[in-house]
Amino acid sequence: MSEIKNLREKMANIATEARKKLEEITDDVVEERAAEIEREFDAMMADHDKLAARADREERLEKAQAAIEAPDTSKLPEVEGRTAPATDQGETMEYRAAFMEYVSKGGEAYVSPEARQALIEKRVQVTGTNTSGGFTVPETLSNVIIETMKAHGEMYTSTMFTTINTTSGEPFKIPTVDDTTVTAGAHTEGQAPTDDGGKDVTFGQKQINAFGFNTEFIRFSHEMQQDSVLNMESLLGRLLGIRLARVANSKLTTGSGSSDVEGIATNAGAGVTAASATAIAADELIDLVHSVDPAYRQGANVAMMMNDSTLSAVRKLKDSQNRYLWEIGGYAADMPQTVLGYPVMVNQDMASIATGNKSVLFGDMSAFYVRKVGAPSITVLRERFAPDVGVLGYIRFDGCLSDTGAIKALTQA
16 A cells, blocks of 8 residues: 555645646746656656556556455464464355366366355355356455456446346336426416417437347466466466456447447547547637536536547647646545536546547446446356366446437547
8 A cells, every 4th residue: 555655645645746847837838848847747747657657557456356355274394372363255165166167177067075065155146046057156256357347447346337237138127308498488377278289298219229248268277276376266267357358348438229239439429520630729629518408517426538648648638728638636635637617537338539539528427338248257168178177257247328419429520
């Protein structure tokens, strides 16, 4: 934690100095000096971003390891009085050990009788039957997968969106309605209200499906599991999490929605078309914000979304008073970096600034639904990869933008 604290303190100091540097640019500063100051500012912020990336990695690693880094007592000599560390995830150490034995040895047929019994008992507890089938991924391993996914793309994990968790994958429909142009009418005493159907509410519906994706097989030897001092549970969780994150983030951003996951950028409403194919103007971002109805510009889930290269360009934009639109966050208060007062979600699967691309999204992100079917699951094969073991991760999800008026896009010319 001290390393993270040190990094955050350095970031805060750089942010303070960068702000002072910007304040040196006044109306009476010559153009050459202003350009020099901007270069110095950019250099400072480059250092700031490197520190931010390091701090984020340290935090994510710390969270992931805290959940699972209990000592592996199976590889230590017996010591009188030693007890297995407890977990706070509702999973017993016995089941966690049995599951990792199942993974490392390549299937139920190869585990010890004690491990097989622990696996069967858990399956009966979850499904009500001990018939053949997969086993529940321990919560600790599942948490590592999800934390890793968050570190590599937030479309699947962010709380900015509305999440729907289901145990099965049947399609279901969400009702939609656009009643924004209908108002109440004046009432005349003694006169019956008009009932000609002219102001009836018209409901629509959008279907959310469940599309499956796998990591392809990750191969490793069961000797590695037996002999390595590495925590295989942590390593496996990170490997699966990275692969699942890449596909989930990509699909939930730009999926076509036609026999495919619906991406947030795909169906975002038309907000503003930039004058240039290769640049964004400050006024265009302001127009994008105001292309969204004020009702959708309130609350904690309102944000901008863009990739990092677009953010780099946006950070250099200024208003008519020569002030940067981008604001440095207050790290001591855990305040986010903002543009025009709105937090920015950096999504590397958003399109870059180029002809016809939707480079920036803005609006109420809670209007985008992320449907998750259960938790990530694992399949293990031994025979195909003998003498190694193949492990495959599997995930099912879909996305749905419930109201295209809530989130709109800036599209390059």
